[in-house]
Amino acid sequence: MKNLSTLIIAFWLFAGVQLSAQNPTSLPGPITVCPAGEFSGHHHTPLPGWLEEKLHGAAASKAAGSECGNINVTYTGFTPAAEAVFETAVNIWEASLQTTVTIEVQANWIALDEGVLGSAGPNTLWTGFSGAPNAHYYPSALADQLEGNDLDPGEPDINANFNSDFDWYLGTDGNPPNDQYDLLSVVLHELGHGLGFISTKDYDQGEGSLGFDDIPYTYDTFLTLGPGGTSLLDISDATDLGDAFTSENVYTDSPSAIDALGGLFPRHYAPADYAGGSSISHWNESTFEPGNINSLMTPQIGPGEAILDPGPITLGLFEDIGWVLCEGTVNPCVAQDLTLEDPASICPGETTEVDVEAPNTVPAEGGAGVRFTNNIDVNIILSGVSFPYSFDNDLNGVLSANDFDPFTGEFDLTTFVYSDAADPGASICSESENPVVEHPFIRCKLSLQF
Numbered sequence: 001m002k003n004l005s006t007l008i009i010a011f012w013l014f015a016g017v018q019l020s021a022q023n024p025t026s027l028p029g030p031i032t033v034c035p036a037g038e039f040s041g042h043h044h045t046p047l048p049g050w051l052e053e054k055l056h057g058a059a060a061s062k063a064a065g066s067e068c069g070n071i072n073v074t075y076t077g078f079t080p081a082a083e084a085v086f087e088t089a090v091n092i093w094e095a096s097l098q099t100t101v102t103i104e105v106q107a108n109w110i111a112l113d114e115g116v117l118g119s120a121g122p123n124t125l126w127t128g129f130s131g132a133p134n135a136h137y138y139p140s141a142l143a144d145q146l147e148g149n150d151l152d153p154g155e156p157d158i159n160a161n162f163n164s165d166f167d168w169y170l171g172t173d174g175n176p177p178n179d180q181y182d183l184l185s186v187v188l189h190e191l192g193h194g195l196g197f198i199s200t201k202d203y204d205q206g207e208g209s210l211g212f213d214d215i216p217y218t219y220d221t222f223l224t225l226g227p228g229g230t231s232l233l234d235i236s237d238a239t240d241l242g243d244a245f246t247s248e249n250v251y252t253d254s255p256s257a258i259d260a261l262g263g264l265f266p267r268h269y270a271p272a273d274y275a276g277g278s279s280i281s282h283w284n285e286s287t288f289e290p291g292n293i294n295s296l297m298t299p300q301i302g303p304g305e306a307i308l309d310p311g312p313i314t315l316g317l318f319e320d321i322g323w324v325l326c327e328g329t330v331n332p333c334v335a336q337d338l339t340l341e342d343p344a345s346i347c348p349g350e351t352t353e354v355d356v357e358a359p360n361t362v363p364a365e366g367g368a369g370v371r372f373t374n375n376i377d378v379n380i381i382l383s384g385v386s387f388p389y390s391f392d393n394d395l396n397g398v399l400s401a402n403d404f405d406p407f408t409g410e411f412d413l414t415t416f417v418y419s420d421a422a423d424p425g426a427s428i429c430s431e432s433e434n435p436v437v438e439h440p441f442i443r444c445k446l447s448l449q450f
Contacts, residue, residue, distance in 0.1 A: 024129040024151055027212055029122035029139060030200055031159070032193045033277025036117045036166070036181065037300030043291035044174050045307040047092070054095040054326070068326035069094035070102045071191075074156070077109035081170045082162075082183060088172045089187035096310055097195065098324040101144040105194065106156035112163040117181060117301065119277065120160035120190035121198050126151055127215055133322065137217040139196040142322050158194030162186065178304035185296070185306050192297050192314065196321055199223070199280040201245060208241035218321045222254045223280065227265035246274050256316030261294070266313045269299050283313070 047055070054068075071090045075083055086107060112119065122139035131147035132138065141157040144150050168183040169176035176182040200217040202209045210220050216233050223232040225244045232250070235241045244250060250270035252258075257266050269275075269282040278299040288295040290302060294311040301307075319325055 024126055024147075026124040026126050026140075026152065027137070029125050029159075030198055030281075031119050031121040031277070032198050032281045033113075033119045034117050034186070034189060035115050035278070035300055037290075037302035037305070039178055039303050040290050041304065042178055043305045043307070045291060045293055045295070045309050046174055047308045048293075051092065051095055051309070055091055069097050069099040071099070071105060072102050073105045073107050075107050075109070077164065078107065079109075082109060082168070085170050085172055085183045086187050089184055089191060092188060092308065092310065093191055093195070096315060096326055097318065098326050099141075099145055100148060101150055103141045103144070103158065103195075104150075104156045105158045105160060105191070108159075108161045109164045110161055111165050112161060114165075116163055117166065117186050118160065118162045118190045120158065120193040122194055122196065123156045123159050124152060125200075125212075125217060135215060136221065137200070137212065137215055138322065139194070139198070139218075141194065142196050142218075145324075146322060158191065160187075160190045160194055162190070174306035174308045176304055176306055181301065181303050182306040184308065185301055188308070188310065189296055189301065192310065193281065196318065196323070197281065197297055197314065201280045203242055203245050203274050203276070203279070206242045207238035208243075208245045209238060210241065219317075222252045222257075222317065222320065223268065224251050224253050224265075225249060227251045227267075228253060245270055245279055246272050248272060250280060252317060254317045254320040256319045257313040258316075260312035260316040266294070266317075275299070 046052075071094055073083075073086060073090060075086070078086065090105075106123075122141065124140045125137040126132075126140060126143035127135060127137045129143060129147045129151060132143070133146065138146065139157075140152065140155075144157065162183070167180050169180040170183055172184055174182065174184065196219055199220055200211055201220070210223075210232055211217055220233060221231070224230060225232060225235070225247065226249050229251070231253075232241065232244055235244055248270055250268040251265040252268060253265065258264065267284040267287045268280055269284045270279055282299040283294060283297050285298045285300060288298050288311075290305045290307075293307075293309055294313045296307045296309065296311050297314050315325060
């Protein structure tokens with residue numbers, strides 16, 4: 001009888017552990033602070049083609065109840081103009097991430113510390129809910145999607161603050177003047193933190209920590225010391241972990257983010273001087289500089305800078321932490337076949353082939369030229385370039401444009417061979433009504449390497 005009683009007690013103790021393991025547990029979410037950057041030139045990264053197409057039908061999709069994502073914002077202190085900008089950012093994220101449960105955002109237009117553009121983070125972190133794929137903590141908005149219902153009704157999933165003292169650009173075209181900060185870009189950035197792009201790291205007098213009571217946060221599980229190196233979660237010594245936080249050598253091993261960067265490991269922001277609100281919770285600023293397609297989630301945005309693209313490596317990381325990307329959300333940096341004068345996204349490190357028309361001989365007195373244009377009237381003509389330094393007999397070659405900052409983004413391409421080195425307009429393949437030289441065209445391929 002004694003043994004039976006012991007078994008019954010043991011059973012109920014075991015059952016109690018199992019039941020408690022399924023009870024959702026929450027903690028207050030971390031907040032990331034984003035300082036204002038300095039002017040470094042006018043940089044414009046437009047919406048990728050896949051996203052622009054989806055946004056054209058966003059209003060109709062919402063009216064029909066068939067939108068991919070659903071985000072509801074409660075505004076405090078915003079002007080109507082600022083709210084309109086915020087809703088554009090909401091539309092971009094709604095077209096990027098699937099939601100079955102409405103994401104609730106509390107947005108505050110308030111005075112923040114001097115030099116701070118905004119701050120944001122998930123309202124809560126959750127673990128132990130029935131839909132969790134593992135024992136990790138998840139940001140509130142993502143936990144709701146995994147659970148299939150709102151784990152904390154009546155409470156926001158994301159808290160976001162924006163500095164009312166700044167001179168903001170309130171347009172939605174991504175063309176802020178050089179003395180204003182683009183609110184649309186900053187809202188996109190802060191919502192990214194609230195959706196889960198944020199670390200639970202803590203740093204005090206050289207010692208670091210991650211997670212809570214040995215339970216990791218999903219974003220942190222991908223952090224490594226060095227590309228493909230030791231997981232930061234496996235560094236148990238607090239001083240060693242603090243050294244990692246300030247090593248300038250923290251990367252992600254998120255497979256989808258790596259794939260989006262062409263097999264390279266994306267680098268996080270881990271400066272030698274620890275930045276309390278920014279370290280580890282951003283991509284590295286010097287790796288993904290202004291104008292780079294992946295620069296939205298770097299720690300600073302400067303005046304005159306706009307980036308309207310969530311970025312392929314950010315979307316890749318989001319996919320790996322548990323989000324489901326909307327149908328049609330593709331990596332615009334994947335090399336693709338381009339056609340003469342059609343829009344194309346070409347990203348750093350990518351090589352792609354372009355079908356172009358060119359004469360079967362290159363005039364001895366002339367050379368080759370390429371023109372790139374985009375929707376903000378950047379018209380770049382590289383006359384006198386060679387492929388690589390001359391055409392081969394089949395008119396094939398490579399143009400390297402790594403040194404040309406304006407090439408990040410979406411551009412239309414026209415390639416031509418000109419007969420007068422001093423006058424690119426007088427070209428065989430130009431749009432001139434009366435080209436200097438008439439010549440039959442042949443098909444050739446030009447490899448663009450960015």
